Amino acid sequence: MKKNIVEKIWENHVIDNSSNGISVIAIDFGFLHEVTSAQAFQTIEDRNIPILNPKQFIATIDHSISTSENRNETFDHAAKKQVELLRKNTKKHDIPFFDFDSGYQGIVHVVGPELGITQPGLTIVCGDSHTATHGAFGALAFGIGTSELTHVFATGCLLLHKPKVMKVEFKGERPNGVFAKDLIMKLISEIGIGGATGHIIEYTGNVIRKMSMEERMTICNMSIECGAKGGLISPDETTYSYLKNRPFAPSHKNWDKLTNYWSSFQSDPNCNYDTQVTIDINHLNPMVTWGTNPSQAIEINGFIPKDSEISESEKLMYQKAIDYMKISPGTKIEGTKIDWAFIGSCTNGRIEDLRITAEILKNRKIHPSVTLYIVPGSESVLKQAKEEGLDKIFINAGADFRMPGCSMCLAMNDDKVPNGKRCISSTNRNFVGRQGTGSYTHLASPATVAASALEGKITSPLKYL
Ligand SMILES: CC(C)[C@H](C(=O)O)[C@@H](O)C(=O)O
Numbered sequence: 001m002k003k004n005i006v007e008k009i010w011e012n013h014v015i016d017n018s019s020n021g022i023s024v025i026a027i028d029f030g031f032l033h034e035v036t037s038a039q040a041f042q043t044i045e046d047r048n049i050p051i052l053n054p055k056q057f058i059a060t061i062d063h064s065i066s067t068s069e070n071r072n073e074t075f076d077h078a079a080k081k082q083v084e085l086l087r088k089n090t091k092k093h094d095i096p097f098f099d100f101d102s103g104y105q106g107i108v109h110v111v112g113p114e115l116g117i118t119q120p121g122l123t124i125v126c127g128d129s130h131t132a133t134h135g136a137f138g139a140l141a142f143g144i145g146t147s148e149l150t151h152v153f154a155t156g157c158l159l160l161h162k163p164k165v166m167k168v169e170f171k172g173e174r175p176n177g178v179f180a181k182d183l184i185m186k187l188i189s190e191i192g193i194g195g196a197t198g199h200i201i202e203y204t205g206n207v208i209r210k211m212s213m214e215e216r217m218t219i220c221n222m223s224i225e226c227g228a229k230g231g232l233i234s235p236d237e238t239t240y241s242y243l244k245n246r247p248f249a250p251s252h253k254n255w256d257k258l259t260n261y262w263s264s265f266q267s268d269p270n271c272n273y274d275t276q277v278t279i280d281i282n283h284l285n286p287m288v289t290w291g292t293n294p295s296q297a298i299e300i301n302g303f304i305p306k307d308s309e310i311s312e313s314e315k316l317m318y319q320k321a322i323d324y325m326k327i328s329p330g331t332k333i334e335g336t337k338i339d340w341a342f343i344g345s346c347t348n349g350r351i352e353d354l355r356i357t358a359e360i361l362k363n364r365k366i367h368p369s370v371t372l373y374i375v376p377g378s379e380s381v382l383k384q385a386k387e388e389g390l391d392k393i394f395i396n397a398g399a400d401f402r403m404p405g406c407s408m409c410l411a412m413n414d415d416k417v418p419n420g421k422r423c424i425s426s427t428n429r430n431f432v433g434r435q436g437t438g439s440y441t442h443l444a445s446p447a448t449v450a451a452s453a454l455e456g457k458i459t460s461p462l463k464y465l
């Protein structure tokens with residue numbers, strides 16, 4: 001029988017199928033961060049259960065930490081407690097922990113792939129919704145809750161319903177100025193925040209095949225924003241050459257055998273999907289959100305929608321978003337004044353994102369009324385950026401180039417957009433107050449963010465490319 005990639009990984013990991021549609025699935029790897037792991041550690045300790053395989057996990061710190069130079073010292077009390085608890089728990093249970101200045105610290109979804117831990121065909125979990133990112137390598141990766149994490153600690157398994165599978169194909173040629181971020185934002189704006197609920201998305205087609213691993217991660221990362229449990233891309237030569245020589249990737253000895261095995265994680269031609277979506281990107285422009293969820297996005301040369309263009313079922317959400325965002329229906333989104341700009345996060349905090357940012361900022365100054373934070377996704381991204389001299393370009397442009405972490409993506413730390421200020425951001429969520437109480441967020445690609453920071457208003461990157 002023909003199978004899609006999700007079915008293949010699933011069948012490879014089924015330990016038991018029960019009669020009520022729930023299966024016991026083996027989990028290969030788990031990532032931990034300071035916000036969602038403490039309760040799971042506490043539960044297994046209270047019940048006196050050991051962690052079955054501590055080497056099946058790695059932990060790092062990202063969400064609540066400071067991104068200032070002296071980040072070790074500038075902790076608020078609650079954040080410090082979270083970090084210290086994770087340090088203590090990982091030490092006690094012998095789980096590798098990537099602390100400040102280990103060389104491996106960073107946002108969990110940036111760190112896993114760049115260390116070569118994320119590999120094709122694996123099942124990967126983390127107490128974090130953007131675990132979908134790891135799907136870019138052909139892994140079945142998804143976020144779990146704290147009680148599920150307790151199960152994985154104790155048993156290395158999870159009880160799961162088999163997900164449905166949606167095939168998404170981007171068709172055409174990518175126009176200049178249009179990046180992976182624009183493609184995924186376009187998909188979400190088409191199918192809506194619940195469009196892929198209950199599904200894992202498989203991204204297919206030539207546009208995806210030509211993408212780097214960084215771009216594929218940006219795509220898979222935002223799968224969750226249209227309701228999907230995860231998103232993945234079948235592995236190919238791009239995947240294998242990215243993984244080769246990474247610190248935790250398998251050794252070269254049996255590399256051909258290994259890549260042959262990894263290549264088996266492909267959907268069979270003409271296999272079955274529960275849902276299929278095709279997106280034509282031939283005439284796509286850079287995307288930007290106008291509202292308070294990621295589906296409320298338009299092309300940058302478009303107009304903020306009017307009430308008459310909105311379907312009955314979306315009117316309430318629409319009106320709330322318009323009121324909150326203090327924008328005028330029917331006006332052009334391009335040209336909207338911004339006060340802050342942010343480049344970073346597990347969506348767009350990788351080296352390629354910093355390179356395109358540098359290309360646009362080089363020998364230019366950001367607008368005097370704009371504060372631009374550039375936050376690398378990990379210590380290795382930071383190191384690479386410095387080696388390439390990108391830090392100097394950022395600083396010369398007037399940006400604040402900071403230490404790795406989630407930073408202003410969710411403002412659970414010191415980095416916040418002030419009340420009443422408007423930010424253009426390379427992140428994945430524009431919920432009310434996401435970047436700070438009373439702040440306004442417009443999501444876009446790093447190129448659009450950089451161009452907008454130069455102009456002090458929402459600006460297409462085309463002018464600078
Ligand atoms: C804190 C964490 C649970 C959360 C998530 O699950 O995604 C965060 O990473 C986010 O992006 O909102």
Ligand code: SF4
Binds near residue numbers: 345346347406
């Ligand atoms: S960078 Fe943002 S989206 Fe990613 S894990 Fe951190 S808070 Fe969540």
